[in-house]
Amino acid sequence: MKTIHKIFTVAILLFISGGTIVGCSSTKNNYTAATDVQEEFKMEKSGAQMWGEACNRCHLAPSPADYNDTDWSTISLHMRVRANLAENEIAKIETFLKSAN
Amino acid sequence: MIVGFGHITYGQTYNNFETDSVTASQPFKPSKTQFMIRGYGHTGLNFMNTEGEKESSYVGSAFAPIFLFKHSDRLMFEAELEFGLEDNELEVGLEYADVMYILNKNMTVRAGKFLLPFGTFMERLHPAWINRLPTTPLGYGHDGIAPSSGIGVELRGAFDLGGPKLNYAVYSTNGPRLKDGSLEPEEAGMLMFQNFEDNNTSKAFGGRIGLLPFADSSTEIGFSTYSTSKVGTTDSEYENTGAFLYAFDFAFIKQIPAIGGFIDIKGQYNNSDIDDATYIEIEDDIEEEYTFDNKSDSFYAQLSYRPTMASNDFLKKLELVGRYSNLNTPEGAEWEEQSDQYAFGLNYWLTWRSVIKVAYQTTDSVGGHDGGGTANGFFMHWAIGF
Structure with missing residues (x-):
């Protein structure tokens, strides 16, 4: 048990310290040329589609009309962390909910 | 008369109430700081039969309010209380209470x-x-x-x-x-x-x-x-x-x-x-x-x-x-x-x-x-x- 715990502890500490360094480092994108072209042709899901997929993973998808824009921004931040949703996913869902309420 | 009109004419006019913030502002302008109470509750009726020993009871209304305090687009505090009735007593629990910050x-x-x-x-x-x-x-x-x-x-x-x-x-x-x-x-x-x-x-x-x-x-x-x-x-x-x-x-x-x-x-x-x-x-x-x-x-x-x-x-x-x-x-x-x-x-x-x-x-x-x-x-x- 001790050996497992030591290996596990070191792995977790390395992950946290490495992740923090990466997370707190500059996020400026130095290579912009190629990605701009790719973005132009990328087919992306709509916020409505993501709302149907992501929310239903745990509970029934909420009615957009049940909350106002202010409430949706609070709920979106809460759900982003609680359900561990990707940033672009929750951003699109929030935009959809605010547009459809 | 001259002194009176002169005083009115050259008096400050920027606070004339026509452009007051109450009338000119939007009727609802959200702030970045938001507080919200969400949560859930349930109630019901249970029938139990354990090796022939029967019991039935309305189970107390459990009430679990969730407090969300959005400090900014990155910072939030959340907490959930849980109120329930068990063994003829009110049980109160703190399900979670944490602060979160979006690093990136x-x-x-x-x-x-x-x-x-x-x-x-x-x-x-x-x-x-x-x-x-x-x-x-x-x-x-x-x-x-x-x-x-x-x-x-x-x-x-x-x-x-x-x-x-x-x-x-x-x-x-x-x-x-x-x-x-x-x-x-x-x-x-x-x-x-x-x-x-x-x-x-x-x-x-x-x-x-x-x-x-x-x-x-x-x-x-x-x-x-x-x-x-x-x-x-x-x-x-x-x-x-x-x-x-x-x-x-x-x-x-x-x-x-x-x-x-x-x-x-x-x-x-x-x-x-x-x-x-x-x-x-x-x-x-x-x-x-x-x-x-x-x-x-x-x-x-x-x-x-x-x-x-x-x-x-x-x-x-x-x-x-x-x-x-x-x-x-x-x-x-x-x-x-x-x-x-x-x-x-x-x-x-x-x-x-x-x-x-x-x-x-x-x-x-x-x-x-x-x-x-x-x-x-x-x-x-x-x-x-x-």
């Missing part, structure tokens, strides 16, 4: 008391308006083998891999404490996860990684671990007793036109391995030492179906659900138990967050607190999220 698009840090991502049931699925059955599977809750919350710090986030998605969480908490049997001899060797003040210097470390391999996010598979080198109290003979827990979870949710509705499959396997230790039992005023291989596991699988594509509005709101769960605790322990449970339910969704649940559940046990046997239950509950 892939990383969020949380600190405080938070729900642990050990599998998905306790973190995401246990609230009454989300859980498809009125009861929890074996292995969770009181005397469960899976941790539900902890006090510490956590780093979590998610990555969009261009279709598939990956999410992770790593954390450190006070960890559990070992029940040594001095207070409750029949629970010697169990872990108590409500460890508000650490009983030793060792912290628990844990994490979960979840993968959604398909672009439609219909499937998620997850692996969680939770480890600590010390669960005993400092300077006690159990100080160096360690524990290692792990869990696998699975989820599949998809609307399938061929069957006219949503299919929802969920499952989780939990395994707990605690270092062997020697405990004391007292029989006829004589103390006897005993030990056992302190390994436990539990499992549940749940299948539900909602005919959302039916032409009839009533049928659309129905949901059929079935669940199997199993619990095995250590052979030789005072709390040794082998249980199998089947639960079947029919739900009616009044709205997306309000459901009436009718369910039948049967549990076959060998050992355990009540000595084993068969317990059958019939439940009618109403749960609402708000």
Whole structure:
């Protein structure tokens, strides 16, 4: 048990310290040329589609009309962390909910 | 006259009320700082038949308000209280209370008391308006083998891999404490996860990684671990007793036109391995030492179906659900138990967050607190999220 715990502890500490360094480092994108072209042709899901997929993973998808824009921004931040949703996913869902309420 | 008009003419005019902020502003202008109360509650009627001993009771309205304080677009405080009636007393609990900060698009840090991502049931699925059955599977809750919350710090986030998605969480908490049997001899060797003040210097470390391999996010598979080198109290003979827990979870949710509705499959396997230790039992005023291989596991699988594509509005709101769960605790322990449970339910969704649940559940046990046997239950509950 001790050996497992030591290996596990070191792995977790390395992950946290490495992740923090990466997370707190500059996020400026130095290579912009190629990605701009790719973005132009990328087919992306709509916020409505993501709302149907992501929310239903745990509970029934909420009615957009049940909350106002202010409430949706609070709920979106809460759900982003609680359900561990990707940033672009929750951003699109929030935009959809605010547009459809 | 000249002095009077001159005074009025050259007087300040910027506050003439025509352009006052009250009339010129929008009727509703949201601020960045927002406070919101959400939550859920449920109530119902339980009929239980345990080896011929019948009881029925309206179960008290559980009320669980969730307080959300959004300080900015990155900073939030969240807390959930839980009020419930049990054994003729009002029980109040702090389910979680933590502060979270978005570091970047892939990383969020949380600190405080938070729900642990050990599998998905306790973190995401246990609230009454989300859980498809009125009861929890074996292995969770009181005397469960899976941790539900902890006090510490956590780093979590998610990555969009261009279709598939990956999410992770790593954390450190006070960890559990070992029940040594001095207070409750029949629970010697169990872990108590409500460890508000650490009983030793060792912290628990844990994490979960979840993968959604398909672009439609219909499937998620997850692996969680939770480890600590010390669960005993400092300077006690159990100080160096360690524990290692792990869990696998699975989820599949998809609307399938061929069957006219949503299919929802969920499952989780939990395994707990605690270092062997020697405990004391007292029989006829004589103390006897005993030990056992302190390994436990539990499992549940749940299948539900909602005919959302039916032409009839009533049928659309129905949901059929079935669940199997199993619990095995250590052979030789005072709390040794082998249980199998089947639960079947029919739900009616009044709205997306309000459901009436009718369910039948049967549990076959060998050992355990009540000595084993068969317990059958019939439940009618109403749960609402708000």
